[in-house]
Amino acid sequence: MIRVELLKLFRRPRTWMTIGLLDALPTVVAILLAVTGIGPRPGQGPAFLSAVLTNGSLFAVAALAIVLPLFLPVAVAVVAGDTVAGEAASGTLRYLLIRPVGRTRLLVAKLVSVFAFVLTAVVVVSGTGYLVGRALLGDQPLSAVAVTSVSGTSLTSGQIAGRTVLAIGYVAFSMLGVAAVALFLSTVTDSALSASMGALAILIGSSLLLTIDASRALQPYLPTRYWLSFIDLFRDPILWRNVLRGVALQGVYVLVLLGAAWANFTTKDVTS
Amino acid sequence: MITTHALTKRFGSLTAVDSIDLDVRPGDIYGFLGANGSGKTTTVRMLLGLVMATSGRIELLGQPVPAAAGRVLDQVGAMVEGPAAYGHLSGRANLGLLDASGSRRARGARRDRTERITQVLEQVGLAGVGRRPVKAYSLGMRQRLGLAAALLRRPRLLVLDEPTNGLDPQGIREIRDLLLRLHAGGTTIFLSSHLLAEVEQLCTRVGVLDRGRLVVQSELADLQAPTGRTLVRTPDAAAALALLDGRVEHRDGETLLVRGGDPAALNALLVGSGIRVRELGPERRTLEQAVLELTGPSSDRVEG
Numbered sequence: 001m002i003r004v005e006l007l008k009l010f011r012r013p014r015t016w017m018t019i020g021l022l023d024a025l026p027t028v029v030a031i032l033l034a035v036t037g038i039g040p041r042p043g044q045g046p047a048f049l050s051a052v053l054t055n056g057s058l059f060a061v062a063a064l065a066i067v068l069p070l071f072l073p074v075a076v077a078v079v080a081g082d083t084v085a086g087e088a089a090s091g092t093l094r095y096l097l098i099r100p101v102g103r104t105r106l107l108v109a110k111l112v113s114v115f116a117f118v119l120t121a122v123v124v125v126s127g128t129g130y131l132v133g134r135a136l137l138g139d140q141p142l143s144a145v146a147v148t149s150v151s152g153t154s155l156t157s158g159q160i161a162g163r164t165v166l167a168i169g170y171v172a173f174s175m176l177g178v179a180a181v182a183l184f185l186s187t188v189t190d191s192a193l194s195a196s197m198g199a200l201a202i203l204i205g206s207s208l209l210l211t212i213d214a215s216r217a218l219q220p221y222l223p224t225r226y227w228l229s230f231i232d233l234f235r236d237p238i239l240w241r242n243v244l245r246g247v248a249l250q251g252v253y254v255l256v257l258l259g260a261a262w263a264n265f266t267t268k269d270v271t272s
Numbered sequence: 273m274i275t276t277h278a279l280t281k282r283f284g285s286l287t288a289v290d291s292i293d294l295d296v297r298p299g300d301i302y303g304f305l306g307a308n309g310s311g312k313t314t315t316v317r318m319l320l321g322l323v324m325a326t327s328g329r330i331e332l333l334g335q336p337v338p339a340a341a342g343r344v345l346d347q348v349g350a351m352v353e354g355p356a357a358y359g360h361l362s363g364r365a366n367l368g369l370l371d372a373s374g375s376r377r378a379r380g381a382r383r384d385r386t387e388r389i390t391q392v393l394e395q396v397g398l399a400g401v402g403r404r405p406v407k408a409y410s411l412g413m414r415q416r417l418g419l420a421a422a423l424l425r426r427p428r429l430l431v432l433d434e435p436t437n438g439l440d441p442q443g444i445r446e447i448r449d450l451l452l453r454l455h456a457g458g459t460t461i462f463l464s465s466h467l468l469a470e471v472e473q474l475c476t477r478v479g480v481l482d483r484g485r486l487v488v489q490s491e492l493a494d495l496q497a498p499t500g501r502t503l504v505r506t507p508d509a510a511a512a513l514a515l516l517d518g519r520v521e522h523r524d525g526e527t528l529l530v531r532g533g534d535p536a537a538l539n540a541l542l543v544g545s546g547i548r549v550r551e552l553g554p555e556r557r558t559l560e561q562a563v564l565e566l567t568g569p570s571s572d573r574v575e576g
Contacts, residue, residue: 001373001375003372004373007369013360090356090357090359091355092358094320095370097320097321098321098350098352100341100342100346100374100375100378101375101378102342269322269323270322271317
């Protein structure tokens with residue numbers, strides 16, 4: 001069943017359109033930076049953009065930072081929100097269930113396919129970022145240049161590569177939280193749009209609360225609180241505190257929401 | 273094949289299906305009749321484990337549903353409330369995905385998948401449809417594809433909800449012939465419909481649902497039993513009326529409705545008296561009359 005779901009996902013033109021659009025924004029940014037040579041002042045604008053002018057290989061991470069606040073969550077919410085609700089709306093859900101595909105099995109297969117999408121999207125975005133960055137921005141041989149970390153000290157190219165992989169993993173895991181919200185909502189409603197929008201509303205609400213001092217007591221528990229903490233992976237030494245908290249928090253969200261999705265989906269009347 | 277005991281479904285305060293006892297036997301073509309909104313589709317969904325019953329029991333092929341749904345549903349082919357497919361894929365690709373879905377036990381073997389798909393596409397008359405995506409199919413083609421999906425596993429029991437919806441008269445005829453062929457091959461068919469003519473032409477047994485209650489379940493022939501009256505058409509209607517004084521219940525032009533269930537004796541009497549007979553035969557209740565007698569007003573009618 002997992003194989004079937006993956007086939008459905010990757011044979012769908014929309015999947016590749018989404019990934020293509022995700023790639024477009026960082027590419028445009030890279031072209032603008034390369035043409036003008038004007039980077040944001042350090043400390044302003046998306047993370048790493050001031051650093052990439054000297055070394056393009058950091059653009060892999062910069063690309064993630066560019067799409068992370070909005071584009072990537074939107075893409076994940078759209079795909080995850082469509083999983084169950086989309087099948088319900090098109091009527092194919094009932095034919096899958098009477099095939100029969102067990103409801104738990106179907107949900108697990110959907111979850112795996114969403115995870116595959118998240119991973120593909122993140123890897124493609126950072127991969128494109130790396131290639132575009134190397135081609136347009138800094139094209140010094142990697143070994144010759146030491147990259148300056150966010151803390152100001154130098155990182156070797158080996159360190160950068162390892163930390164980039166960690167960052168990709170962290171961002172993917174953060175997106176899994178979005179996917180879990182959207183998947184849960186997708187089992188509640190028969191409208192894929194509502195599920196995606198609902199998940200986005202929660203994320204936007206969370207981001208908004210993060211900017212308000214009065215909600216300080218809530219902030220450590222908001223789903224988007226630690227998203228950008230992957231920047232800490234590029235400090236020297238790595239500042240693990242927020243990264244680990246982020247992983248733990250997302251883990252709790254993912255478990256609780258997937259549990260809720262399972263409980264709801266396995267007992268509900270399928271009337272679509 | 274299908275047995276239910278006091279099967280009931282409530283949605284809030286609305287009782288959609290009210291304590292019905294279905295009994296579909298092996299070899300039946302069972303016509304499940306009812307107006308729109310009478311609970312047909314909810315019943316079908318409960319039979320297939322899509323909707324959970326509020327109370328009552330269901331047995332499908334001798335196994336309890338939904339508890340054993342995973343074990344029995346792979347011997348059941350079904351079409352519920354119209355066909356559905358992924359619009360951007362071809363019909364063949366859709367069937368391929370469906371065939372590959374499910375547990376190891378439920379899904380079809382990969383080795384003869386292409387062959388089986390070709391076979392069902394031929395059965396439903398879509399063999400030449402090619403690679404066109406389903407979104408470019410007509411309503412009738414989608415209906416055929418839905419039927420092909422239901423047949424993919426050579427089911428012992430076919431549960432079909434309005435299978436001829438959207439088909440033209442030739443298409444309806446084709447599907448009817450296909451169902452009869454499958455039935456001759458040993459498939460039991462449960463056909464839910466509001467088209468009385470379709471059920472009358474196809475089914476051996478009928479159950480009639482009216483506002484959630486099963487008001488009758490019997491052999492079709494019993495419902496169409498003669499009424500004990502004879503219909504006569506004669507150009508000499510006035511003479512016949514005089515001869516049969518008192519036995520004629522109703523006259524409409526050339527047509528007389530005569531009390532008495534022996535057409536042969538009546539014919540002899542009329543001809544013996546020099547009255548020409550154009551047509552003569554026992555009056556039978558049509559399925560429509562039987563159903564209308566048994567059920568109340570249309571349930572999607574909303575009175576102020």
